[in-house]
Amino acid sequence: xxxxxxxxIVDKKLDEYLKISYPEDIFKSMKYTVLLPGKRLRPVxxxxxxxxxxxxxxxxxxxxxxxxxxxxxxLIHDDLPCMDNDDFRRGxxxxxxxxxxxxxxxxGDALLTFAPQIILKNSKNxxxxxxxxxxxEYFQAAGAYGVIAGQVVDIENEHRQNxxxxxxxxxxxxxxxYLHLHKTGDLFRxxxxxxxxxxxxxxxxxxxxxVFAEKFGIAFQIADDILDETADFEEIGKTPGKDxxxxxxxxxxxxxMEKARKDLNLLLDExxxxxxxxxxxxxxxxxILRKVRK
Amino acid sequence: xxxxxxxxIVDKKLDEYLKISYPEDIFKSMKYTVLLPGKRLRPVxxxxxxxxxxxxxxxxxxxxxxxxxxxxxxLIHDDLPCMDNDDFRRGxxxxxxxxxxxxxxxxGDALLTFAPQIILKNSKNxxxxxxxxxxxEYFQAAGAYGVIAGQVVDIENEHRQNxxxxxxxxxxxxxxxYLHLHKTGDLFRxxxxxxxxxxxxxxxxxxxxxVFAEKFGIAFQIADDILDETADFEEIGKTPGKDxxxxxxxxxxxxxMEKARKDLNLLLDExxxxxxxxxxxxxxxxxILRKVRK
Numbered sequence: 001x002x003x004x005x006x007x008x009i010v011d012k013k014l015d016e017y018l019k020i021s022y023p024e025d026i027f028k029s030m031k032y033t034v035l036l037p038g039k040r041l042r043p044v045x046x047x048x049x050x051x052x053x054x055x056x057x058x059x060x061x062x063x064x065x066x067x068x069x070x071x072x073x074x075l076i077h078d079d080l081p082c083m084d085n086d087d088f089r090r091g092x093x094x095x096x097x098x099x100x101x102x103x104x105x106x107x108g109d110a111l112l113t114f115a116p117q118i119i120l121k122n123s124k125n126x127x128x129x130x131x132x133x134x135x136x137e138y139f140q141a142a143g144a145y146g147v148i149a150g151q152v153v154d155i156e157n158e159h160r161q162n163x164x165x166x167x168x169x170x171x172x173x174x175x176x177x178y179l180h181l182h183k184t185g186d187l188f189r190x191x192x193x194x195x196x197x198x199x200x201x202x203x204x205x206x207x208x209x210x211v212f213a214e215k216f217g218i219a220f221q222i223a224d225d226i227l228d229e230t231a232d233f234e235e236i237g238k239t240p241g242k243d244x245x246x247x248x249x250x251x252x253x254x255x256x257m258e259k260a261r262k263d264l265n266l267l268l269d270e271x272x273x274x275x276x277x278x279x280x281x282x283x284x285x286x287x288i289l290r291k292v293r294k
Numbered sequence: 295x296x297x298x299x300x301x302x303i304v305d306k307k308l309d310e311y312l313k314i315s316y317p318e319d320i321f322k323s324m325k326y327t328v329l330l331p332g333k334r335l336r337p338v339x340x341x342x343x344x345x346x347x348x349x350x351x352x353x354x355x356x357x358x359x360x361x362x363x364x365x366x367x368x369l370i371h372d373d374l375p376c377m378d379n380d381d382f383r384r385g386x387x388x389x390x391x392x393x394x395x396x397x398x399x400x401x402g403d404a405l406l407t408f409a410p411q412i413i414l415k416n417s418k419n420x421x422x423x424x425x426x427x428x429x430x431e432y433f434q435a436a437g438a439y440g441v442i443a444g445q446v447v448d449i450e451n452e453h454r455q456n457x458x459x460x461x462x463x464x465x466x467x468x469x470x471x472y473l474h475l476h477k478t479g480d481l482f483r484x485x486x487x488x489x490x491x492x493x494x495x496x497x498x499x500x501x502x503x504x505v506f507a508e509k510f511g512i513a514f515q516i517a518d519d520i521l522d523e524t525a526d527f528e529e530i531g532k533t534p535g536k537d538x539x540x541x542x543x544x545x546x547x548x549x550x551m552e553k554a555r556k557d558l559n560l561l562l563d564e565x566x567x568x569x570x571x572x573x574x575x576x577x578x579x580x581x582i583l584r585k586v587r588k
Contacts, residue, residue: 023446026438077403082395101376102449105399106442109371112406113437120430128422135429136414143407144320148400152317155396 003287006047007040009057014065017118029099029107030114034072036090041220041288042191043068048284049195049209060198062122063134066115067191070138073111074147074187076104083155084246091237112142126198134194141190150183154248161247169254176249177218184224185217208278212271216289219267222260223292225250229257261294268293297581300341301334303351308359311412323393323401324408328366330384335514335582336485337362342578343489343503354492356416357428360409361485364432367405368441368481370398377449378540385531406436420492428488435484444477448542455541463548470543471512478518479511502572506565510583513561516554517586519544523551555588562587 018031043064050060079086079094080101086094096104116138120131140146157175160167167175192209201209227236228243229252243250252260268289275281312325337358344354373380373388374395380388390398410432414425434440451469454461461469486503495503521530522537523546537544546554562583569575 021439023443023450025450026442026446030438073403077399080396080399082399102374103446105371105374105376106446108403109367109406110438110442112403113433116429117433117437120426120433128426131426131429132414132422135410139407139411139414143411144324144404145315148320148404149317152320152397152400156317156319 001284003039003044003284006044006284009061010040010043010047010064010068011035013061014068017062017065017122025099025103026106026110029095029103030069030072030111032098033076033089033095033107034069034111036072036092038068038090039291040068042071042187044284045188045213045288046191046195048282049192049201050199051195052280052282053196053199053201053205055195055199059123059126060195062119063194063198064191066119066138067187067194069111069115069118070142070190071187073108073115073142074151076108076111078151080104083151084242086238086242088233088238091234123198130197133197137190137193137197141186146186146190147183150179150181150186154179154183158246158248161249172249172254176251176254179249180218180221180251181214184221185214188213188217188220205278205280208274208280212274212280215267215274216271216292219264219271220292222251222264222267223294225252226257226260226264226294228252264292264294295578297333297338297578300338300578303355304334304337304341304358304362305329307355308362311356311359311416319393319397320400320404323389323397324363324366324405326392327370327383327389327401328363328405330366330386332362332384333585334362336365336481338578339482339507339582340485340489342576343486343495344493345489346574346576347490347493347495347499349489349493353417353420354489356413357488357492358485360413360432361481361488363405363409363412364436364484365481367402367409367436368445370402370405372445374398377445378536380532380536382527382532385528417492424491427491431484431487431491435480440480440484441477444473444475444480448473448477452540452542455543466543466548470545470548473543474512474515474545475508478515479508482507482511482514499572499574502568502574506568506574509561509568510565510586513558513565514586516545516558516561517588519546520551520554520558520588522546558586558588 014034018027018034020027046064046067047057047060051057075089076095078084079089080096087097088094095107116135119134123131153175189210192213193206196206196209228240231240233240244253271289275285308328312321312328314321340358340361341351341354345351369383370389372378373383374390381391382388389401410429413428417425447469483504486507487500490500490503522534522544525534527534538547565583569579
């Protein structure tokens, strides 16, 4: 199976899980952002990490979809006027532009608990012990020790830069690494770890996939920073150059374009090597790594 | 033990669970609203519902505290400018007034997953099966089928009233019942059901406690609506009369003060009777019912 087929299966399942019921606006709002066109990288990586250990597609689909819902949750709240204030996402108006700020806040809240609810409802055959472990992974990634920590450091740093505070290059490096690791990396980490747990992987493989995902997360964010400076609206589906203007710390602003490209490809090489060395390489993982290269 | 002692134990434990770590602002913000002075009604009801079936206090404390954290989450997001826009809560400035809107949104998000994480981390001895059942209850109450559904209907109705839309008395009654049941009732429902599950209660008792909590939730909200019209800032810790001004549908606006008082006390009588008939009456439950009478 190719990535395209897998992501189509994920889309179909997401649509199925997100049934519109009363009060309709909240479900419509949740569904709107979750189903914006995307590559479904995180669910695909979750599925691959389960299937390589012999799991059935059906057993991992609920968790894979839940991770995409969590991802959508972070997008909805990050785009809010009080946060990054983005009017567009994946080429369409942001959630709060279509619905309202109030509904966007609530849709994000709802997705945070709807996602793990989908796992519990549809993965009974995994057994309670695995389910508890998956819940632990989910809370760790979704919460104040995970993506939220990354977002907090991101907005607080932006605020400090706009106040004219001067940070040393060393401090900026540390902050940038922290926010890439959490804001971006934690969802990839969650995806591969959850998949591997569902597949019944040994601890050594789970550890290898975790290191892989952390490196991949940083690579992915560097690629995103490069695109923010070089691509147009069509390509990235949001206003380009916004990070630079709003004083956000990015890999390209800190190291320049040339080093960003070089480091990105070095990281992707390391990712390939980890998979290779641990016999975790699959066609789809290779395809994903190829897609992120610049 | 009296209610006061129990709520002091809950406060101590909440303080313990909410350790300030990096990035500090998010933990400070979470802790700020969770630890605002309050009666800790929901955790106390959770604890009572477990202890009456023989559970140890230690076994139910994590879940009791988690429910208070979830309650705080709803307060933080409800107070946001895009929602009910309240500057005060429990006599102190609202979360977004002390921190910022961005941090308040993120603190609410963080509490939503921190709360169940506290349960999983500290209740290992309940066993995986009970933990999964508690998670299911939590997601049901916290999400789009629970408190969020109530909040959505509340703000959408307020919006309609402000647009001058005329609803029949019958429609208004239906909406009011729905939002009391979910916005207020679902957390009480969660509290007693979670406690009873931890205590190993039989299904009949769980069902009786559920009906009790639903009625109690409505009674509690009627009492809150009465206070909003009759009490001053000192008593309720937020701007009084605000619901009326902002066009919110309340029990007193729909039925008048006299009927509100009468219905409140009738509901509390029914609550007492349910507990009595099912041999679920405890001193603390009686104390709680007494406190809500007007």
